Amino acid sequence: MVRMDPKLVVAILLLIAVSATADYVRPKARKNLDFPRKSRGSSHPHQVHISVAKDKHMRITWVTDDASSPSVVDYGISPGKYTASAQGESTSYSYLFYSSGTIHHTVIGPLEDDMVYFYRCGGGGPEFKLKTPPSKFPITFAIGGDLGQTGWTASTLDHIGRCDHDMYLLPGDLSYADYQQRLWDTFGELVQPLASARPWMVTEGNHEKENIPLFKAGFQSYNARWKMPFEESGSNSNLYYSFEVAGVHVIMLGSYADYDEYSDQYSWLKADLSKVDRNKTRWLIVLFHAPWYNSNKAHQGEGDDMKAAMEPLLYAAGVDIVVAGHVHAYERSKRVNNGILDPCGSVHITVGDGGNREGLAEKFLNPVPEWSAFREASFGHGELKIMNATHALWSWHRNDDDEPVRSDQVWITSLFSSGCLTEKRHEFRKILMSP
Structure with a gap:
């Protein structure tokens, strides 16, 4: 039988919701943000994002302008000290008159749960920091x-x-x-x-x-x-x-x-x-x-x-x-x-x-x-x-x-x-x- 904290029980009783439509009046939509084009090196990683991969692994995704940039991620638990490295894959696509940069996907791990890791993409560039889920x-x-x-x-x-x-x-x-x-x-x-x-x-x-x-x-x-x-x-x-x-x-x-x-x-x-x-x-x-x-x-x-x-x-x-x-x-x-x-x-x-x-x-x-x-x-x-x-x-x-x-x-x-x-x-x- 699960024992509940008395404070939790009180909170539940206080938060009983009723059907409602808020009378809040929202200001109108705002325009798209303006993004001036940035000057950077062709191998500089940008558009970096992470996602869950297989158990205890994360996928690091980023873009470079240079197709020859390696799809490698160096990582560790201390800033600037990388104790592991992983090699991934890259892709790109064309759409009418547009050609994408090189899109890199690299899976790192196994990683500890609820832990902060420091990493860099492509063998250089800025250092990033992620925290794994609990x-x-x-x-x-x-x-x-x-x-x-x-x-x-x-x-x-x-x-x-x-x-x-x-x-x-x-x-x-x-x-x-x-x-x-x-x-x-x-x-x-x-x-x-x-x-x-x-x-x-x-x-x-x-x-x-x-x-x-x-x-x-x-x-x-x-x-x-x-x-x-x-x-x-x-x-x-x-x-x-x-x-x-x-x-x-x-x-x-x-x-x-x-x-x-x-x-x-x-x-x-x-x-x-x-x-x-x-x-x-x-x-x-x-x-x-x-x-x-x-x-x-x-x-x-x-x-x-x-x-x-x-x-x-x-x-x-x-x-x-x-x-x-x-x-x-x-x-x-x-x-x-x-x-x-x-x-x-x-x-x-x-x-x-x-x-x-x-x-x-x-x-x-x-x-x-x-x-x-x-x-x-x-x-x-x-x-x-x-x-x-x-x-x-x-x-x-x-x-x-x-x-x-x-x-x-x-x-x-x-x-x-x-x-x-x-x-x-x-x-x-x-x-x-x-x-």
């Missing part, structure tokens, strides 16, 4: 989607930088390059201070497509620049994958990859969920771009087909929290499944308002659906602090005149501790055995 609770995720590179994006990134987080989760729409490939480069520069220090785990949104029928396949830029651990998780596509960290299994699904019951993504998801041992992995979180539960007028119904195909599988597996982007407003649901309140359903959270140039989606549907607990049109970010096997604290921090203001907060109890998983095991086995 191996056990507590763990803190910063979460936000639809970033772009506007003045509001800069505000959001500043606030995330103040948050003592272990990892950043981004449910789609990164750069808002929209075919203008130089904007992928400026986005990489913009996020480097944060993305080079903590793992950024992302999935694709509609603005990553960039397909040109009969000429260019979709997601070329995204796949080349933001390589995620899809192979390590048994997926055959960079558009969907999973990873495990500190007792949390995180699944990143693709709203813009085939997802019906005959698709590769559905088959992979089914297999991935079957491998999760909930006696050891107490929390199950899923992210994708187009929300399944949305009471905003924007993008209404766009996630319905994916929801029809995959929600029964997520419900049977006991997914605790589902996070989406796409809609440029914040919304949090109560536990819901198949459109109705269900104590064994998932909490759905929409965070498609990191700072995009398109502005906020300020028009909500009325009356408020029974499943909607809180909704607000504001730029900002979320923080998910998973305290232990049974409780997590979710909070939403809006960018109120460039100051982070917490406007929503709630304790979430895991389905593991509620007894729901025992009831679901038979149901899940039936789905796994279905053709």
Whole structure:
């Protein structure tokens, strides 16, 4: 039997949330930031970001203008003293009249958990510092989607930088390059201070497509620049994958990859969920771009087909929290499944308002659906602090005149501790055995 701290019990009682629509009025969207071209050596590493690779390993990604620059990372636990080195791979791509720099991907490790490492890319250049995630609770995720590179994006990134987080989760729409490939480069520069220090785990949104029928396949830029651990998780596509960290299994699904019951993504998801041992992995979180539960007028119904195909599988597996982007407003649901309140359903959270140039989606549907607990049109970010096997604290921090203001907060109890998983095991086995 799990004993709870009395202070935690009091906090839970004080944070009972009621259905609400905030009357907050947000200023209009800000323009894209101006990025003057920088003068640097051709082998100078830039757009550095890190992501989780296989167990106890990190992938370091960076870009150089020089194709001959080595894809090597030197690293160690003391500044300027590198005790290990790893060799990786490089790629590049062309898009109409644009040619990318050389994009390097190098996996380092094994690494100690919850440890600071110092590293440099390409055998020279500046030194960077990263911190690996913890191996056990507590763990803190910063979460936000639809970033772009506007003045509001800069505000959001500043606030995330103040948050003592272990990892950043981004449910789609990164750069808002929209075919203008130089904007992928400026986005990489913009996020480097944060993305080079903590793992950024992302999935694709509609603005990553960039397909040109009969000429260019979709997601070329995204796949080349933001390589995620899809192979390590048994997926055959960079558009969907999973990873495990500190007792949390995180699944990143693709709203813009085939997802019906005959698709590769559905088959992979089914297999991935079957491998999760909930006696050891107490929390199950899923992210994708187009929300399944949305009471905003924007993008209404766009996630319905994916929801029809995959929600029964997520419900049977006991997914605790589902996070989406796409809609440029914040919304949090109560536990819901198949459109109705269900104590064994998932909490759905929409965070498609990191700072995009398109502005906020300020028009909500009325009356408020029974499943909607809180909704607000504001730029900002979320923080998910998973305290232990049974409780997590979710909070939403809006960018109120460039100051982070917490406007929503709630304790979430895991389905593991509620007894729901025992009831679901038979149901899940039936789905796994279905053709």
